[in-house]
Amino acid sequence: MAGNSDPLSPRAKLAVTAGKAVAAASRAAGRGSGSVIGGRVALKLDPDLLARLAQNLDVVLVSATNGKTTTTRLIAEALGAAGPVVSNALGANMPAGITSALAGGSEARYGVIEVDEKYLAGVARDTDPKCIALLNLSRDQLDRAAETRMLAENWREGLAGSKAVIVANADDPLVVWAASSSPNVVWVAAGQMWKDDAWSCPSCGGVMQRPGEDWFCGECGFRRPTPSWALSGDHVLDPHGSAWPIHLQLPGRANKANAASSAAVAAVFGVPPQVALERMYQVQAVAGRYDVVQFMQRDLRLLLAKNPAGWLETFSLIDPPPTPVILSVNARGADGTDTSWLWDVDYTRLTGHPICVIGDRKLDLAVRLEVANQHFQVCADLDEAVRAAPPGRIEVIANYTAFQDLRRRVGN
Template identity: 85%
Template sequence: MAGNTEPLSPRSKLAVTAGRAAAAVSRAAGRGSGSVIGGKVALRLDPDLLARLAQHLDVVLVSATNGKTTTTRLIAEALRANGGVVSNALGANMPAGITSALAGGSDSQYAVIEVDEKYLAGVARDVTPKAIALLNLSRDQLDRAAETRMLAEHWREGLSSSKATIIANADDPLVVWAASSSPNVVWVAAGQEWKDDAWSCPSCGGVLQRPGDDWVCGDCGFRRPVPSWALHGDYVLDPHGSSWPIQLQLPGRANKANATTSAAVAASFGVAPQVALQRMYTVAAVAGRYDVVAYENRDIRLLLAKNPAGWLETFSLIDPPPAPVILAVNARGADGTDTSWLWDVDYSRLAGHPIRVIGDRRLDLAVRLEVAGVDFQVCGSAQEAVATCPPGRIEAIANYTAFQDLRRVVGN
């Protein structure tokens, strides 16, 4: 348990108060939760506030390209078996948003914090985490985020002096290379569906060989470490050889992998796998993701997919043809303005589904679907897309701001 510390200084208290006021004004103006602007105001008044707010907490950081928000939620639920938890549950994962979240956790024991990949090393330096979960690294917003190996190198350098327990995915070579600089690593066999960013060795640049579930560099010998935790079908295997059933309301293999990593994190704080997994079952949706919403005599399931790896996982979740699918893509600041990633997604997997295409970049997506040989219809709005689908179930897959747009339309 984190030790007791001195109370916040008058300056820090003023910063927290000012941040809350700024957030309240933002909410009143209808500009969202206000967590980011509130955190920015607070940090402007006290640049060391993030570290001060974290000093009494046992902090867990979660970072990855995909699965951060869901895994953060699962870990938070598991740790609530031991005590109070504060978390940035809505995904504001840069320093300002994290600061706002921690400002509400004065009575908590734990902080479970999702961190944007680019900011992980800096946040880890500020908050002195007890554990850091590293899930995966894959190509994402090319106009904002660094190339994946550069991100892995940034992680490797930033975490080399960390005293935290690193819980890392043994199946992702980039994550393994990044985590290997740390003295205390717990390896988890969580799987890696998307491999297109991990064919070359991050250590020497050689070609990785992938015999079965293993991987190894034929040039320098860099290889998959032996995991102590593993996802095996519908079970978590713990370091003692015991298997624990995974029963989630959240769909798909990726969420079973998230649950496996979450169980390993919870165990490092003394929460037994059986208890942790039972608590994870209570999570039915995460910030609207996976929700099924009744709208215009249809049941619309809302699925978020922000990059090629995320789209690949999402395609495995949807109902089989002829279930209608709405695809929505924007390219605003939060999404990344470069849509070249569309060409890395195998949209031929949607063959047989009636497809409706919406969003700011619907024409870019339409060209991609045309090349993939998939039938589709371009619609001017979400309302039009829904109206052209028959009553019943609709699968809606959207990237970040398109997902928020869709939630506003269907009332979720």
């Protein structure tokens, strides 16, 4: 736990040093941050390194299909009120990237760690977290991820009997089912805009009833737990019934939900909601997301959306028509190579917006927009798409590697 200053073993120190050297070489060669390759080398030299690095930290793990990078950043900002924080702020969320991040935080008291959904159980085993935040589960990367109920089962088994405080979204039945195996759960009413992965009961397979904001299974009685924290408009309601205003520079309802969950996590560590929420105001953008950049005399707002749930939330925060929208989709390894998820997105929400389509899989997206009766044009690249729009604001929505391509092109 924090305060215990066991020095790292010579082997662990060698692993950390070697990992940092490899990461630095990777950066110098222009191959990205180097955090993943550095972490891989370090773990090869000392397979227990992640556990050793975590043993002196109070650890928070954050996992979800959507919002984990932003929520990790908000929690890290909030816990900074109580002491130094180390975090994998750039989103390298598998064991190698996490190891690399913790290796750089020798003075930290708290470790705030984003974890890929499939690695949560293993990372929780290694890091002995004090708190785990579970935000949502929905379809994503269909070629590599098990379907959502299997992921929920993986969480449920991996977290059974965990000593950690689980801060979980009471509005997502899959998350509730996964968290219910834990003895200590703090329920947050954070909302659930995308419901298409939770129409059948994860416990018995029965049909889920959804009257209003409530949900329950008519067959086995599995139902929404009573939340102790809630997002209510522009406020977070705490367990004592006090309402705390949310002031964020990040847009949209989804980020208010992320802030509500983050406030509940901060409270586990003794940081009051008012202090936590005030600190979250500092966050203007997260790894380039939500940034507005000047490019070719236009103002481009860069928005990341990786799966149907993410696209739905993103459509809810773009400026009204006739603001132009550029959509960019790739299907490289980090995105998942299966683009059938595009058919799960309701593109009629873009009616009235001039749309330009770019990216490796622009033709897949064009077919989908054609079926949705949207007016669009297919462009060769970002420059052509921007030239097609009048001066002023453009909303640019991209999935993961397409987003990285965009950031490189606009110098962000």
